[in-house]
Amino acid sequence: MIAVADSKLARYAEEHHLAGLTAPTLEALAANRPGYSVDKAHRFLAFQRRINTELLQHRIITENRYTAWFRRGEQSFEQVRAFIVQFSVFSNQFLVAQLHKMINADTLEGMRASKEILANEIGVVFNAGRKPFSARDPDQEVDPELVSTEGTVEGGVFHFRAAHFEWLLRIAEKVGLGFQDLGSRRHGTLSTLHFCDELIRLYGNESYAIAQAASYAVENWAAAGFWQELIDGLNRYNARTGSKLPLAFFTWHDRLEAQHAQHTQEELEELYFTRDIDEDDFIRYGNEMLDGVAIFWDGLDEQRRELANFA
Numbered sequence: 376m377i378a379v380a381d382s383k384l385a386r387y388a389e390e391h392h393l394a395g396l397t398a399p400t401l402e403a404l405a406a407n408r409p410g411y412s413v414d415k416a417h418r419f420l421a422f423q424r425r426i427n428t429e430l431l432q433h434r435i436i437t438e439n440r441y442t443a444w445f446r447r448g449e450q451s452f453e454q455v456r457a458f459i460v461q462f463s464v465f466s467n468q469f470l471v472a473q474l475h476k477m478i479n480a481d482t483l484e485g486m487r488a489s490k491e492i493l494a495n496e497i498g499v500v501f502n503a504g505r506k507p508f509s510a511r512d513p514d515q516e517v518d519p520e521l522v523s524t525e526g527t528v529e530g531g532v533f534h535f536r537a538a539h540f541e542w543l544l545r546i547a548e549k550v551g552l553g554f555q556d557l558g559s560r561r562h563g564t565l566s567t568l569h570f571c572d573e574l575i576r577l578y579g580n581e582s583y584a585i586a587q588a589a590s591y592a593v594e595n596w597a598a599a600g601f602w603q604e605l606i607d608g609l610n611r612y613n614a615r616t617g618s619k620l621p622l623a624f625f626t627w628h629d630r631l632e633a634q635h636a637q638h639t640q641e642e643l644e645e646l647y648f649t650r651d652i653d654e655d656d657f658i659r660y661g662n663e664m665l666d667g668v669a670i671f672w673d674g675l676d677e678q679r680r681e682l683a684n685f686a
Contacts, residue, residue, distance in 0.1 A: 395420055400644040410648045419647045422654050430661045435669040436596055441676040442604040448611020454679045456550045461567045463543050467558035468571040475579025494528040498538035501526035542624040549620050566674020573667030585660045587646055592661035594639040596668050602629035
């Protein structure tokens with residue numbers, strides 16, 4: 376259930392039986408903005424119930440076998456290395472999908488939103504009203520634990536070492552991997568590359584409707600807790616083996632995704648009220664995107680079992 380802090384909006388939602396809508400949507404309804412009506416709000420809530428049962432119950436959101444195993448912290452050195460390589464391929468190839476999403480945006484606002492993500496991925500630190508790095512050597516280390524997860528890249532400072540790929544490189548170096556071992560498609564398994572290609576096909580699709588369905592699916596997967604499972608597993612691995620793998624790449628993303636869930640819901644509601652949306656297609660393409668996510672994790676699960684057999 377979405378909590379609404381404004382007491383007037385909360386009363387409005389109660390009076391019109393609209394519990395579950397976000398505050399921006401309730402504000403638009405109360406102000407009678409074009410496209411917004413109580414009848415349409417009730418239709419949206421019915422659609423949301425479909426999403427909750429037909430999309431958000433996808434097995435990769437509710438039961439990820441790989442991350443459930445990973446969380447136990449029983450990984451071998453070889454399994455950790457293999458995980459880092461495949462995750463680096465996904466992380467680096469995501470830039471291609473995000474570029475497609477930016478190019479295929481159908482509004483300036485949408486293009487800017489995609490640029491925000493892309494620019495941050497390649498090293499532009501979010502400007503949150505403070506400048507912890509602006510006066511420093513641009514080539515110095517940028518600790519992701521100290522980098523804001525809020526703000527905008529507008530006025531932000533670029534650092535090579537703030538690129539997310541370089542944060543992963545710091546972890547990789549601890550297990551004997553170098554730049555040449557990471558990120559490129561040649562290092563990806565078939566399942567990892569399938570996921571990367573599905574991100575381009577769906578998340579970066581030319582159709583705004585398909586791209587938004589895929590984006591909603593991806594954000595809900597990302598906010599469902601897998602980052603914390605990876606963090607728990609790596610912390611336990613460090614404690615068990617005496618390793619000192621730096622986890623800031625994972626802890627930063629976990630903090631970021633916790634904020635994205637609310638924004639993603641607001642975007643879905645705005646989409647529903649301001650555009651024509653095919654509910655069946657939205658659920659269909661969202662599930663196709665999650666199927667691609669599942670193949671990535673299933674591939675990692677198969678890989679770790681193979682490595683265990685050779686141990």
